[in-house]
Amino acid sequence: xxxxxxxxxxxTQVLPEALLAMARPxxxxxxxxxxxxxxxxxxxxxxxxxTKNEVLLFTSSGxxxxxxxxxxxxxxxxxxxxxxxxxxxxxxxxxxxxxxxxPQYIDVEWGRAVESNLVAAALKADPSIKAVxxxxxxxxxxxxHDVEAIARIVRATPALLIVDAITxxxxxxxxxxxxxxxxxxxxxxxxxxxxxxLAFCGVxxxxxxxxxxxxxxxxxxxxxxxxxxLEKNQNAFTPAVSLVVALxxxxxxxxxxxxxxxxxxxxxxxxxxxxxxxxxxxxxxAERPTPALTAVTVPPGIEASAIVKTLRTAHGITISGGQTKxxxxxxxxxxxxxxxxxxxxxxxxxxxxxxxxxxxxxxxGEGVRAAQEVLSRAG
Numbered sequence: 001x002x003x004x005x006x007x008x009x010x011x012t013q014v015l016p017e018a019l020l021a022m023a024r025p026x027x028x029x030x031x032x033x034x035x036x037x038x039x040x041x042x043x044x045x046x047x048x049x050x051t052k053n054e055v056l057l058f059t060s061s062g063x064x065x066x067x068x069x070x071x072x073x074x075x076x077x078x079x080x081x082x083x084x085x086x087x088x089x090x091x092x093x094x095x096x097x098x099x100x101x102x103p104q105y106i107d108v109e110w111g112r113a114v115e116s117n118l119v120a121a122a123l124k125a126d127p128s129i130k131a132v133x134x135x136x137x138x139x140x141x142x143x144x145h146d147v148e149a150i151a152r153i154v155r156a157t158p159a160l161l162i163v164d165a166i167t168x169x170x171x172x173x174x175x176x177x178x179x180x181x182x183x184x185x186x187x188x189x190x191x192x193x194x195x196x197x198l199a200f201c202g203v204x205x206x207x208x209x210x211x212x213x214x215x216x217x218x219x220x221x222x223x224x225x226x227x228x229x230l231e232k233n234q235n236a237f238t239p240a241v242s243l244v245v246a247l248x249x250x251x252x253x254x255x256x257x258x259x260x261x262x263x264x265x266x267x268x269x270x271x272x273x274x275x276x277x278x279x280x281x282x283x284x285x286a287e288r289p290t291p292a293l294t295a296v297t298v299p300p301g302i303e304a305s306a307i308v309k310t311l312r313t314a315h316g317i318t319i320s321g322g323q324t325k326x327x328x329x330x331x332x333x334x335x336x337x338x339x340x341x342x343x344x345x346x347x348x349x350x351x352x353x354x355x356x357x358x359x360x361x362x363x364x365g366e367g368v369r370a371a372q373e374v375l376s377r378a379g
Contacts, residue, residue, distance in 0.1 A: 006318050009332055012336060013337060015253055018193060021242075034244075038235070038244065045202075048170060050175040050177060054230055058220075059238075061199060065185040068222075069183045069201060071221060072222070074099070082096060083108065085141065087140035089138060112288075132150070132159055137165070137168035143289070144291070147165075147179065160206065167190050167290070167293075170262060171262075171263070171266045173263055182206050185201055187199055193250045193337045195243065203227075279369070283296070285326070296330060302355070304322060310357060311351065315354065319333050352366070
């Protein structure tokens with residue numbers, strides 16, 4: 001029997017309290033018990049998003065939240081600026097194109113972070129741009145983009161800043177109101193430590209004025225309808241009740257730990273993982289790494305798929321390989337959500353053995369030692 005370790009960027013490990021909560025008898029989504037639960041969840045989401053405004057909740061993957069962000073803020077023929085620096089930046093463009101939006105692209109080499117001055121130049125060159133679509137933590141490349149700098153530029157214009165924070169929310173500081181981000185999209189299966197199936201959209205006052213004018217077709221992902229229902233502690237349509245029950249537990253856990261401590265924990269685990277990987281002679285893929293995961297360049301002569309498969313079959317550890325453009329070139333070690341020091345140590349130990357088995361020479365214990373040195377230091 002092998003103990004299983006889920007260390008992929010998503011879905012991530014589920015909080016035990018959330019698992020237990022989902023095992024309780026189902027409750028009626030139009031009854032007083034659910035209404036009381038949803039009221040507490042609404043407040044918890046505002047704390048997580050660091051916003052005074054309502055955070056909308058939909059039963060869908062994070063991509064549903066992204067689609068909702070497009071169809072509720074734009075109209076046919078509108079122009080948008082899309083930052084493409086990985087698979088999920090590309091997704092913003094694909095959604096825009098599906099709805100007849102005219103995207104202008106800033107293409108960034110995978111593994112590199114976008115330069116905010118490119119956003120400023122594009123908005124100056126085309127004042128008709130209605131929205132800027134960005135990805136905060138690009139999980140396909142392991143890059144953390146400087147959304148704060150982008151927000152400083154966009155908020156001085158009529159355009160909206162719409163951010164995919166699915167892999168950064170609850171990992172790094174994303175103070176929506178303080179930065180002036182207009183729509184923040186989140187998902188349940190990352191740092192929120194519950195299964196996939198819920199999407200979240202924080203919406204600013206500036207964005208709500210635009211929502212009123214949006215003319216793209218929408219039905220299920222209707223921001224106005226969902227906000228109206230949430231104000232009565234209801235959902236517009238039947239929600240994934242058990243997931244909302246689990247969300248209540250994860251939000252309580254995050255609140256108990258405190259957002260600063262949550263961010264510090266993720267940063268510490270990330271630094272330890274990066275130290276362990278580089279101690280083995282491996283190279284990091286991202287120039288500005290996200291604390292959510294570590295993307296590692298595959299060493300010459302080794303197949304990325306062999307690393308992923310050996311970790312899974314021989315050691316019971318599930319990680320992720322590269323996607324699309326970087327398939328076969330990188331592998332990704334996640335350390336977000338319900339992750340702690342033991343996950344980092346176990347993963348690096350197994351990675352050392354795996355690399356040795358595959359013919360990459362590394363001294364057993366070197367990666368673990370480097371990680372332990374980071375973990376043993378306070379802060």
